[in-house]
Amino acid sequence: MAGAAALTSTVYMLAPRLAMPEIAYRPKVPACQNLGMIATARHTEHGNRDIALGGEILRTVVGSGVHGIAIEGTDDHDEMGVFVEPAERVVGMRTPVEHYVFRTQPEGARSGPGDTDLVVYSLRKYLRLAMKGNPTMLLPLYAPAEALVLVRSLGEELRALAPALLSRRAVHRFLGYLDSQCGRLLDRGQPGRMPNRPELVARYGYDVKYASHALRLAYQGLEVARDARLTLPMPERERNRVLRVKRGEVAALEDVVREIDAVRSAVVEMLDAGRTPLAAEPDVDRIAAWAAEAHRRHWSWN
Missing domain, CATH: 1.20.120 (Four Helix Bundle (Hemerythrin (Met), subunit A))
Known part of the structure; x- marks a missing residue:
């Protein structure tokens, strides 16, 4: 988890400190010792960092690390997160924020050993992709405890929704x-x-x-x-x-x-042969009901 800690310290030190909902689990993150160098180094960044990291409810290690097939000195480090958009981006007239990307490599360069790739999806986009059965989207739902970088109470509920999403x-x-x-x-x-x-x-x-x-x-x-x-x-x-x-x-x-x-x-x-316990489709009603309630609670709407 050294790579996970390093990225978390980098991103959170670059982003402003915001008031956040209760954290169900979050490992200790050391202070970033080389913030100046990282902030000026060439890297790739897309999306609204403040909205994504400010509303983040779940982040886990993904890629080879979570599969257990990483080979030291050959693999990069991948993380995926989920955030809840502000109310004005969902029900107002402001443009929705669907994802945020941070890579230690510049645009177009292939990641290699020691690099970190982070993508954080809005909850709505994440659920759409997970319902389609995208294999990568399933990883945060089944990641073991040691692969959790950040999980808040809504993130725990999202992980518990895995049986409804899988089909x-x-x-x-x-x-x-x-x-x-x-x-x-x-x-x-x-x-x-x-x-x-x-x-x-x-x-x-x-x-x-x-x-x-x-x-x-x-x-x-x-x-x-x-x-x-x-x-x-x-x-x-x-x-x-x-x-x-x-x-x-x-x-x-x-x-x-x-x-x-x-x-x-x-x-x-x-x-x-139909020899599978899986339903043909995800449980859309259950997923939609939870998603609506999750947004309301995150926004403190009664």
Whole structure:
């Protein structure tokens, strides 16, 4: 959590101190020792920082760190948060604020080891994306306690809403993301196409990062379809198999693709046979009722 603490100190020291609702959990954050350097360094920032951080109800580690497949010295640090917009941005005439992004790398530069990427979504946008089954949006709902950077009482309630948000839509999205990763992985030999990470292809014969992402998505899609939940970090057996691929310990790309295809086929068969405890759609009525009440309470509207 060192990276999480570093980012939290950076962002909160850059933002003004605001009165906030009760915090259910928030780890101690050390004072930022190099604020001057960070504030003037080249970085990427989009959106209204004060509104996003001032209304933040939940933030967790996401990415490889929360999956349990980060490799020291090779991965960046990712965090995702959720904030409640001010009333005038929701029911008034002011423009809504849907997200805030902070990256330690400049625009267009790829994040690398030691970098931090933060994205904070408005509650309304987050719920829309989560209801669609976006795999990344599910991570804050299932992140373990050690991956929590900030969670207030409404953030705890949001996490408790996970069963209402999870549906078969999510499984289809896992498969869609998996297919996208496989497409990028297998495009490596097309004339005129440069691989995204040529250094990995040169070293291992294929892009082990794309391959490990695809295998992770396959196993996680299977768990969501079978058990209606997402375990984070990944269960040990599946995590070790993904890590072997990511470390380049599986020499033949064909072996990786064969494993991905086998797991994917099991997921599709489960869906086709209706052998899943998941509802076809999210519980929209429950989600909408909670979202309305959450906004009213955050604004102190009776």
